[in-house]
Amino acid sequence: MVAGGVIQNAVVEGGIEFEVLRALVLRRLQVSARDEGRLGKVRELLDSVCAAGRQYLAPAAVHATVDVAHCGDIEVSFTGTAFRVLSRDVASLLRSCGEATLMALTVGPAVTREIEHFMAAGRMTEAMILDAFASEAAEACVERLCAALGGRHAREGRAPTRRFSPGYGDWALDAQRGVLEALGAGRIGLSVNEQNILAPEKSITAVIGWKEFVQSA
Amino acid sequence: MKPVLEALKDHVLICDGAMGTMLQAGGLPAGACPEEAVLSRAELVLGVHAQYMEAGADIIETNTFGANRYKLAEYGLQGEVERINREAARLARKASRGRVYVAGSVGPLGKQLAPLGDLTFPAAVEAYREQMRALAHGGVDLLFIETVSDLKEAKAALIAAREVSGIPVVAHMTFGEGGRTLTGTPPDVAAVVLAAIGAAAVGANCSLGPEELLPIIKAMAAVSRMPLSVMPNAGLPELVDGVTVFRKSPAAMASFAARFAALGVGIIGGCCGTTPAHIRAMATAVARKRPGKRDVAPVLRLCSRTRMVSLEGERAPLVIGERINLSVRKAFARALLGDDTAPVREAAQAQAESGAHLLDLNAGAHTESLGATVSEANLMERVVRLVQRSVDLPLVIDSQNPDAVEAGLRECEGRALINSIPAEKERLSRLLTLARAYGAAIIVLPLSGKGIPDTAEKRVRCAEEVRASALRMGIRPEDILIDPLVMAASASPEQVRVTLETLRLLKSRGYQTVMGLSNVSYGLPERSVVNAAFLAMAMGCGLDAVIMNPSDVRVMESLRAGRVLSLADRGAKEFIAGLRAPAAARPAEKRATPRSLKDDIFAAILAGDREGVIPLVEAALARGIKPLDINIGMIAPALEEVGRRFERKQLFLPQMILASEAVQHAFARLRRAMRGEPMPSRGKIVMATVLGDVHDIGKNICCTVLENYGYEIVDLGRNVPAEAIADAAAHSVADIIGLSALMTTTMRQMEVVIAELRKRGMRQKVMVGGAVVTAAYARKIGADGHARNAGEIVGLVRKLSSDDRSTS
Structure with a gap:
């Protein structure tokens, strides 16, 4: 049992492939995909900002799959790390899971700097579009990561639970610090401030459980 | 068994229901690759096929929905496309025992096509080709394209299908609750485009329940004579305890099956949430029924991704x-x-x-x-x-x-429409092949290697030869337009008469016509007058379409007047509306009187033209108009219109922001002209993102919008402690304080700020906003108002200001 520090088998991954669905970016901008044709000049900005936006994204993730050592009503502990989850919601999510993956992902600081540049130049529309694009990019990267993990687990007969992040349900946002420490997320440049806000801004921490699948006869 | 298309003419064919959930119910792990089961869990797949056959399905689908190279790559199985598809087809064939039809299921690639994504059109076609070739080798009777939401991707799939085999293809798209696909395509457009590229049947599957798919299928039925296919979910998905459930009962699905059959749907099956019980009930309801007859006039229909234009008499x-x-x-x-x-x-x-x-x-x-x-x-x-x-x-x-x-x-x-196909052997056959492959309509040019036929009869004969070749290739008569050839009146005056005679002759034989108008006036002065006159003459001969400059007001007016006289525009409604169109909406070119600067500034702001508005403001200043008058008389009305259109959902949030930026640019130029003289202020507002929060894009956008409306903004930035906000509000004598927070954790700081203000006895109105802030939360912490986005902020500030006046 490791008392603290970084989980030994934590894996750092860079160069995650992803695709940002335009309809989702539009939704964040409160525009339905069907109205895209009515956006006029905004549509051009959308094209150019999203196309240029990719160069500011450098997705990197760190994740570790650990055994669930104990899952009580409100507390979950894992093998190989002192990190514990205190949340009824997460406990019920991981109830029948033998393993869980802790993950932290960021698309990097460059895109946030670019958003600030836009704001400083008074180009609010571009700032807003790039902000929406970067948020969706982070989501898309996590989805891709989960799909890859899911494929590996599926071959060994395990199915995923939903992905769950600190700040949702009763899992306090301050759990982010523990997740980052357990994963050694500093290695991908990810940290958290006193108010539990992640830096870089476009980042995600989460846990996902893996339950053994009962094989049919 | 009869060929499937023959059977479809006789009676409704019942297709099977959901595959993935059945496999999971049978023991396939939720995260596993469902398509791979045909290799490792063949018995399980065979069992699902058997259950649906037993329930009465006439068509069973292979377990290959995501068996393309991109989807399989997510499981590291991209090298198994051929094996999985061939095996899936073989399994379904084995299960069918020759008693039911086997459809090869083909879902979306899971990647967006360019320019939205990285995938090129040829790469998409190649990926589909790879999967469909294997399905065809495995022995499927037909191919089902399913759940595609991008029309271009559906086109790629159909083109691939037609390249690999002659197997009939049923093309389904998936529609959202707004009645369009995720990329905005309405059902009538989908039906027209997919039928044109050669789908044997078109339809809709997934996303919605039968109730919601009914109007979608109706819209398809109204524009296409093709057989239709529908595979609804068992109702709309509902999330119960984190699990998606579908609640429509087999009996409910059965009653809808009967309604679909009456509409003329020939293939009815199920998608997410349907089980053999649903299929059994649907099969019982419509067994051996003949699909309802449809009467769809053969009309030329052309489409963009989101819009259809048809050539019907009155158009x-x-x-x-x-x-x-x-x-x-x-x-x-x-x-x-x-x-x-x-x-x-x-x-x-x-x-x-x-x-x-x-x-x-x-x-x-x-x-x-x-x-x-x-x-x-x-x-x-x-x-x-x-x-x-x-x-x-x-x-x-x-x-x-x-x-x-x-x-x-x-x-x-x-x-699209191809302009044009001449009677020259080589180009003719290549262009007709392209028209057929891509489902395009065509313009026929009566022009052979021997030059321009000099009489109307010769031109019609020449055009008829091309037309006959087109019909032989399978192009429909309604998809052919013929150009009578327009010559320059200055060079060959007698040819104008030949053109009009050709037009009359073509119309007398029931053909559709189109011509390029402006050739006639080549070499003459006042071309627009000549064009307008010629158009009127051609309309008198029954012209169906005209290639022209729509910004030429004179010709457009002639066209609209002609439509009144030919009774196409009964009551002259369009004609009168055209005359009344506001200056800003009138064509930009060849206007009789130049548009006023006010109109131009108005249009520039509405379009969000940040750069274009500056020279216009400069022009106004150069004419000696005072900055304040430019503001009140020219900019303010545009801004009001932006607000109105946003409220009516005619403008969207990012457009409103862009328009605001255009106004900022205009103001910046005015301020320079005012040399330090202040703009009148409607009031002062202190804005801040609260302590702990660093997300201030929303607040910054609100500041921009409010400044435009004449409010003086004191922007304190982000991560601002309660005391600093209270100090600044007191110091600057603010009328209103605006607070922003993005996170559930930081939004609690808003309450701290309000407490601090009240502790100091400050009574200014406080408004709050941010992604997670709700009206209920705003009330709870004692805020005076809440705006969901920058579009609502001006209304809120006005309301708070008038509250102030009425209480003071």
């Missing part, structure tokens, strides 16, 4: 905008080669605003003369892509170069 003549012609407009080509897209884009938008129904695109620039070596095909591809992004009109691909035509058709998202 004629359709206006085809001719302005994007790189062979005569060198400036367009030069701009495009230098990556300046504005001229083409603006020409597209101007023509659309002036009333064009379709846009003709000609990319035949002599690029060598411009010092570039770009092929016409490459230019055509760029022009098509650009125009599709700028307007939602269907396109006319105008070229004599088959490579350029193919590039244009490939890039086109909807259903």
Whole structure:
């Protein structure tokens, strides 16, 4: 049992492939995909900002799959790390899971700097579009990561639970610090401030459980 | 068994229901690759097929929905496309025992096509080809394209299907609750485009329940004579305890099955949430029933991704905008080669605003003369892509170069018209093949290698030869337009009469006609007058479509007046509306009186033209108009209109922000002119993102909008402690304090700020906002108001200010 520090088998991954669905970016901008044709000049900005936006994204993730050592009503502990989850919601999510993956992902600081540049130049529309694009990019990267993990687990007969992040349900946002420490997320440049806000801004921490699948006869 | 298309004429065919959930119920792990089960869990897959056959399905689908190289790559199985599809087809064949039809299931690739994503059209076709070839080798009777939401992707799938085999294809798209696909395509457009490319049946599956799919299928039934297919979910999905459930009972599904059959649907099955019990009930309800008869008139229908234009009697003549012609407009080509897209884009938008129904695109620039070596095909591809992004009109691909035509058709998202196909053997067969492959309609040119036929009879005979070849290729009569050939009246005056005679002769034989108008006036002065007169004469002969400059007011007025006289515009409604169109909506070119500066500033702000508004403001200043008068008389009305349109959902949030930026640019220029003299203020507002929160894009946008409306803003930035906000509000004598927070954790700081203000006895109004802030939360912490976005902020501030006045 490791008392603290970084989980030994934590894996750092860079160069995650992803695709940002335009309809989702539009939704964040409160525009339905069907109205895209009515956006006029905004549509051009959308094209150019999203196309240029990719160069500011450098997705990197760190994740570790650990055994669930104990899952009580409100507390979950894992093998190989002192990190514990205190949340009824997460406990019920991981109830029948033998393993869980802790993950932290960021698309990097460059895109946030670019958003600030836009704001400083008074180009609010571009700032807003790039902000929406970067948020969706982070989501898309996590989805891709989960799909890859899911494929590996599926071959060994395990199915995923939903992905769950600190700040949702009763899992306090301050759990982010523990997740980052357990994963050694500093290695991908990810940290958290006193108010539990992640830096870089476009980042995600989460846990996902893996339950053994009962094989049919 | 009869061939499936024969059987479809006799009676409704029942297709099976959901596969994935059945496999999971049978023990396949939730995260596992469902398609791989045909290799490792064959018995399980066979069992699902058997259950659906036993329930009464006439068609079973292979377990290959995601068995393409991109989806399988997510499981590291991209090398198994051939094996999985072939095996899945073999399993279904084995299960069918020759008693039911086997459909190869083909779902979306899971990647977006360019320009939205990275996937090129040829790469998409290749991926589909790989999967479909294996399914065909495995012995499927038909192919089901399913759950595709991008029309261009559905086109790629259909083209691939037709390349690998002659197996009939049923093309389904998936629609959202708004009745359109995720990329905005309505059902009638989907039906027209997919049928044109050669689908044996078209339809809808997934996403919605039968109730919601009913109007979608109705819309398809209204425009297509094709057999229809529908595979609804068992109702709309509901999330219960984190699990998605579908609640429609087998009996409910059965009653809808009967309604679908009556509409003329020939294939009825189930998607998510359906089980053998649903299929059994549906099979019982419509067993052996003949699909309802449909009466759809054969009409030319052309589409963009989101819009359909049809050539029905009362619409004629359709206006085809001719302005994007790189062979005569060198400036367009030069701009495009230098990556300046504005001229083409603006020409597209101007023509659309002036009333064009379709846009003709000609990319035949002599690029060598411009010092570039770009092929016409490459230019055509760029022009098509650009125009599709700028307007939602269907396109006319105008070229004599088959490579350029193919590039244009490939890039086109909807259903295009080819302009034009001459009676020259080589080009004829290549162009007709392209029209068939991409489902395009055609314009026939009565022009052979021997030159221009000199009499009406000869022209019609020549056109009829091309028409006959087209019909032999399977092109429908309603998809053929014939051009009577227009010559310059200055060079060959007697030819004008021949053109009109040809037109009359063509119409007398029931053919549809189109002509390029402006050739007639070549070499004459006042061309627009000549064009208008010629158009009136041609309309008198029954012209169906005209290629012209829709921004030419004189010709458009002649056209509208002609429609009144020919009873196409009964009650002269359109004609009168055209005369009353506000100045801003009138065509930009050839206007009798120049548009006023006020109109131009108004239009620039509404369009969000940040750069364009500055010279207009400068022009107003140069005319001696005072900055304040420019503000009140020119900018403020535009701003009010922006607000009105946003409220009516005619403008969307990002457009409103862009318009606000245009106003900021205008103001910046005015301020310079005022040399430090202050603008009048409607009030002072302190804005801050609260302590701990660093997300202040929303607040910054609100500041921009409020400044435009004449409020003086004190922006404290982000991560601001409660005391600092209270200090600043007291110091600056603010009327209103605006607080923003993005996170659930930081929004609690808003309450701290309000407590601090009240502790100091400050009574200013406080408004709050941010992604997670709700009206209920705002009330709970004692805030005076809440705005969901920057679009609501001005209304809120006005309300808070008037509350103030009425209470003080």
